[in-house]
Amino acid sequence: MARKTMAFYPPTPVVIAPEHQLRVEIGPLYVACSIADQASIYAFEFFELDNDINEWSDVFFEIKNNSVLLDKYSGNIDLCYNFREALIIPGEKMNSAASADFLSLIYGESNRHEQKHDKLADPKNMVNCYRIRKTILDQAVRHFHLFQGHHVYTGMLDQLFARQDLPDQLLQLRVYPQCFIVVLMIKGQLQLIQSYTFETAADLCFYLLSILKEHTLRPEDTHIEMSGFIEPHGELHQQLQQLFPKRSFSTLAESALIPEMLESYHSHYFTPFFNPSL
Template sequence: MNVAYQIQVPVSEIEDAAQCNLYVEVAADHLLFGILDNNKHEFIALQYVNLDKYNAFNHCKELIYHNEWLARSYNKVTVVYYFPESVLVPGPLFDTGLNKTALDIMYGDLNKGEILTDDIPGWNLYNVYRVPAALHQLLGAHFPKGHFYHAYSVVLKRKAQTIKKTEGDEATLIFYPNKLLFALFRNGGLQIIQTFEYETAEDVTYHLLNACRQFEVNCGQIALSVSGLLDDHSSVYSELLKYFLHIELDERPAEFKYNGAFDEYPLHFFSSLFNTALCE
């Protein structure tokens, strides 16, 4: 476990955490959280911790109970899970009695996790997903009034707020170390949302070109919105430029202010976390 990114004012400077919101993103290999000061409408702190995926639960438990920021009581707590077992079900076909069956068919029945459901406004979809039971119990006990969602649900909620009513293909790409969240939209409609793991820059373009081929997407015309932990001078970004002509790096939402320390990082680095605050 190691802290990869950290932006914060001293905890002592926050007189009343009850005037702040806490946003937490949890995956098998990382935990990311940010603090929003509601009075100033300003993000004042952020921490990104890499987890050992073979010991992730114990690392999360240590962070939850010993991190001085996570130990405080906040006005609102939002937890976003980023685990791969997710099935999007059209509203007319949704049946809570079939949630486990749908996940077992897609991903097998070896994982005995907690099954959760998000209703996704604007899409007539339900996101049925499974998270580690012990982790959900830990977070639920520590944040008893917390709101829990899946990362795909947040991406779709935010897309519903910003989607352009134009014809054509668009894709949202959110980069993390060695994995990529990919969502493809055509004429405003969702085609696919999926996570790809990668080790090399060529892996990324392979997955994207394969998706474009399957959905008959013209790489020269599709618009890519890119955010997350991707250096625009990296080999991955250079590979993207070889095949895609319309790439736009996402920026922090203008609806918020940001502690000056955030300026040390590119504007697209943590926009997925900030977008979470706009989706409630």
């Protein structure tokens, strides 16, 4: 149900220093655990999940039993949720009833979720409203002594809002197992952030082109920033190369990574899970 497909540790036994932070990111089909400080990654584990999850308690149990990191850490855990049921709402429209109505309108009614929200570091005072399965929150309380939860969109948008180097038209793409997140910014203004599932490279490219068409933008005028599970010589990257002449990988400095990471993967694989500037 939960398979550890990546694992990178320091050459000596794992000892957590006071400056280290454990981050656990939970998505529909993966869990990533990393220990890092503000300059570098100290250890990293990635678990892929089956797509027929019935009990999150089983997932947490398996990961806890197979993780070298979770039993070593007793501090406050940075818990990041990567699920599609999220909306960015203007601050003046934000209240619990209104956000619940918006989420239900888009994603349907549910009594299996708990509603959360994160404030964004944006001068327009926007709020990221989202909901998380109660079973995930119950298991987090059970397995983690202390944790601070937030949605993956929050960190992505806060980083973009803080940048001074944004092109006029930017697509930011993060690819995970069978899903991806795309952000569209036009002249520094947020136009869209959305999660999608996909099976083939053609599926992903279709979604990107549909987004541009809806905003009357052309691929040749749009810069795409890519990170996550994209093979530089794979089918997905080849198709993106054909569509977007303006493109770049969002990479981490080699000094921020464990050397063994670069023996099998490119640094942009790990960008979604680590930001040395935070």
